[in-house]
Amino acid sequence: MDHLHRLHELFRRFPGIGPRQAKRFVFFLLAAPAAYRKELADEIAKLESRVTTCTSCYRFFDRRSTETVCSICSDRSRSTESLMIVAKDVDLEAVEKSRVYTGRYFVLGDTIPLFEGKHTTSHARSKELLTAVERAAKNGLREIILAFSLNAEGEHTKESIEALLSPITQTSSISVYTLGRGLSTGTELEYSDSETIKNALLSKKKDA
Numbered sequence: 518m519d520h521l522h523r524l525h526e527l528f529r530r531f532p533g534i535g536p537r538q539a540k541r542f543v544f545f546l547l548a549a550p551a552a553y554r555k556e557l558a559d560e561i562a563k564l565e566s567r568v569t570t571c572t573s574c575y576r577f578f579d580r581r582s583t584e585t586v587c588s589i590c591s592d593r594s595r596s597t598e599s600l601m602i603v604a605k606d607v608d609l610e611a612v613e614k615s616r617v618y619t620g621r622y623f624v625l626g627d628t629i630p631l632f633e634g635k636h637t638t639s640h641a642r643s644k645e646l647l648t649a650v651e652r653a654a655k656n657g658l659r660e661i662i663l664a665f666s667l668n669a670e671g672e673h674t675k676e677s678i679e680a681l682l683s684p685i686t687q688t689s690s691i692s693v694y695t696l697g698r699g700l701s702t703g704t705e706l707e708y709s710d711s712e713t714i715k716n717a718l719l720s721k722k723k724d725a
């Protein structure tokens with residue numbers, strides 16, 4: 518495989534990027550100043566050493582020192598009574614932008630696929646979630662908010678997580694909520710605006 522083709526293939530793996538867009542990226546890079554290409558390559562190379570996952574909520578964060586937890590998890594003003602479970606980092610960022618939520622998070626890292634076959638492996642951190650909820654339950658956790666996109670995969674993930682957590686939520690009397698009105702069906706959380714997320718959170722529904 519020649520080099521341009523290889524680069525094209527790498528861009529095609531980006532979420533939402535088709536073959537045509539991937540090709541545009543390659544030609545954009547070819548036309549860009551060499552300094553830009555170098556900066557981009559350097560920043561990508563640094564991801565490995567500079568960015569790490571929080572040992573508490575599993576979101577990615579910029580490691581400035583030897584800290585192991587992110588700024589949200591180390592913020593003592595944030596409530597430990599509420600835990601919001603999201604699929605991806607971008608969802609967490611969308612919720613943070615709405616500025617209505619003041620509790621903690623857990624980033625699953627992936628949704629749970631509808632049909633888990635031999636070739637579909639979910640990267641969802643189910644085991645880690647269970648451990649995090651058990652630990653949070655001992656620290657006064659009162660509610661869990663399942664914040665997933667209103668599409669088939671989001672619904673399935675929500676149901677799987679509910680089932681996974683139900684033994685502990687029942688024995689520890691933790692209320693489980695899902696997002697309320699405002700989010701339209703099929704819309705991904707990351708593409709919802711702050712006002713919509715705010716309304717969905719303020720009208721959160723208690724799970725039966």
Ligand SMILES: [Zn+2]
Pocket residue numbers: 571572573574575576586587588589590591
């Ligand atoms: Zn964290």
